[in-house]
Amino acid sequence: MQDQLSRTFSALADPTRRAMLARLSNGEANVSDLAQPFLGAMSLPAVTKHLQVLEKAGLITKTRNAQWRSCKLNGDGLKDAANWMEQYRVFWEESFDRLDAYLKTVTAKQPPEGDESV
Amino acid sequence: MQDQLSRTFSALADPTRRAMLARLSNGEANVSDLAQPFLGAMSLPAVTKHLQVLEKAGLITKTRNAQWRSCKLNGDGLKDAANWMEQYRVFWEESFDRLDAYLKTVTAKQPPEGDESV
Numbered sequence: 192m193q194d195q196l197s198r199t200f201s202a203l204a205d206p207t208r209r210a211m212l213a214r215l216s217n218g219e220a221n222v223s224d225l226a227q228p229f230l231g232a233m234s235l236p237a238v239t240k241h242l243q244v245l246e247k248a249g250l251i252t253k254t255r256n257a258q259w260r261s262c263k264l265n266g267d268g269l270k271d272a273a274n275w276m277e278q279y280r281v282f283w284e285e286s287f288d289r290l291d292a293y294l295k296t297v298t299a300k301q302p303p304e305g306d307e308s309v
Numbered sequence: 310m311q312d313q314l315s316r317t318f319s320a321l322a323d324p325t326r327r328a329m330l331a332r333l334s335n336g337e338a339n340v341s342d343l344a345q346p347f348l349g350a351m352s353l354p355a356v357t358k359h360l361q362v363l364e365k366a367g368l369i370t371k372t373r374n375a376q377w378r379s380c381k382l383n384g385d386g387l388k389d390a391a392n393w394m395e396q397y398r399v400f401w402e403e404s405f406d407r408l409d410a411y412l413k414t415v416t417a418k419q420p421p422e423g424d425e426s427v
Contacts, residue, residue, distance in 0.1 A: 200322035266400020282384020
């Protein structure tokens with residue numbers, strides 16, 4: 192069985208599912224409204240499958256009332272994955288610092304502005 | 310073909326690969342040292358496969374010299390995924406705020422400390 196963190200990352204590893212989360216970040220939506228933009232490129236069962244993956248990963252919650260089924264983003268579902276990621280922040284900031292230092296040395300070698308005719 | 314962000318999340322969706330990244334966050338390692346802790350549970354080709362997934366996702370870089378092949382964490386490879394995640398931060402902080410507000414109302418209903426005998 193897949194662990195929770197793997198399930199989260201696995202659910203995020205698809206552009207359709209990320210687009211669905213982006214849509215839900217603007218607010219709750221019922222399943223058919225959420226499915227609509229994807230129906231040109233895939234079948235309704237395929238859309239439903241993507242929603243199930245997101246739901247199993249705890250990234251969305253579905254509610255059902257008399258009229259329709261509604262989906263909602265579950266921010267908590269992203270928290271552990273974001274925290275995992277955060278511990279590596281130092282590694283990309285480090286490489287940004289190196290780039291920044293390099294750019295400073297390059298810029299220092301340029302002649303000052305307005306000095307082109309010298 | 311998988312997009313870059315999907316490739317990153319997909320690479321992270323496995324506890325062995327995350328453990329390898331955690332090991333590399335302590336510094337460069339050669340392939341056999343990196344493989345060693347996993348060889349009880351899986352074969353060397355399986356370990357190598359995991360390293361290839363990490364490399365293709367841009368999360369590690371391999372260098373080869375006369376004596377050995379060395380692996381290094383590539384922090385930059387995580388940056389886009391972390392940035393993607395960051396835009397959803399408001400959603401888990403929001404639900405934390407709601408929990409916090411709820412806990413405050415619950416605590417407010419408790420009798421003050423040392424008041425048990427009243």
